Amino acid sequence: MAIYLSGSEKTTVEFAKIYAKTLRAGDVVLLNGEMGAGKTVFCKGVALGLGIKDEILSPTYAYMNDYGGKLYHYDCYRLNSGVQAEALGLTDYFGGSGVCVIEWSENIADVLPEGCKTVTIKKLGALNREIICD
Numbered sequence: 001m002a003i004y005l006s007g008s009e010k011t012t013v014e015f016a017k018i019y020a021k022t023l024r025a026g027d028v029v030l031l032n033g034e035m036g037a038g039k040t041v042f043c044k045g046v047a048l049g050l051g052i053k054d055e056i057l058s059p060t061y062a063y064m065n066d067y068g069g070k071l072y073h074y075d076c077y078r079l080n081s082g083v084q085a086e087a088l089g090l091t092d093y094f095g096g097s098g099v100c101v102i103e104w105s106e107n108i109a110d111v112l113p114e115g116c117k118t119v120t121i122k123k124l125g126a127l128n129r130e131i132i133c134d
């Protein structure tokens with residue numbers, strides 16, 4: 001486990017870029033933290049670290065955005081169950097050839113694979129965040 005402190009959005013992006021270098025195909029990263037903690041910001045950094053040039057937009061209305069099969073960015077905020085995620089085909093990408101980064105994974109806890117990585121972002125103030133990786 002490692003704990004980092006970030007004092008700006010830019011620092012979080014830079015940290016996530018470095019973190020992305022530790023990821024391998026098939027990895028599933030659970031991105032935890034309250035609304036506004038910086039989960040989507042972190043995912044932007046992961047995308048940059050993976051060499052993805054597209055803009056990362058919150059997939060709130062799509063559940064998941066596919067960035068060329070390299071990165072699958074999930075927002076499960078509006079999902080109620082793992083069964084629902086499975087029915088939508090959202091679980092098909094776990095352990096595949098891309099990296100899955102999942103916001104609000106607790107909503108689909110029963111269908112998450114074994115051995116997920118976790119990144120937890122805690123809001124300490126307007127700009128300060130604690131980022132816990134394991």
Ligand SMILES: Nc1ncnc2c1ncn2[C@@H]1O[C@H](COP(=O)(O)OP(=O)(O)O)[C@@H](O)[C@H]1O
Pocket residue numbers: 006007008009010011012033034035036037038039040041042058103126127128129
């Ligand atoms: N240190 C920081 N790291 C990440 N985001 C930060 C930081 N400080 C302020 N912010 C702001 O917090 C917000 C995080 O938004 P977002 O990533 O969409 O949150 P989430 O996806 O967790 O709901 C952004 O407006 C961002 O500018």
Ligand SMILES: [Mg+2]
Pocket residue numbers: 039040058075103
């Ligand atoms: Mg978000």
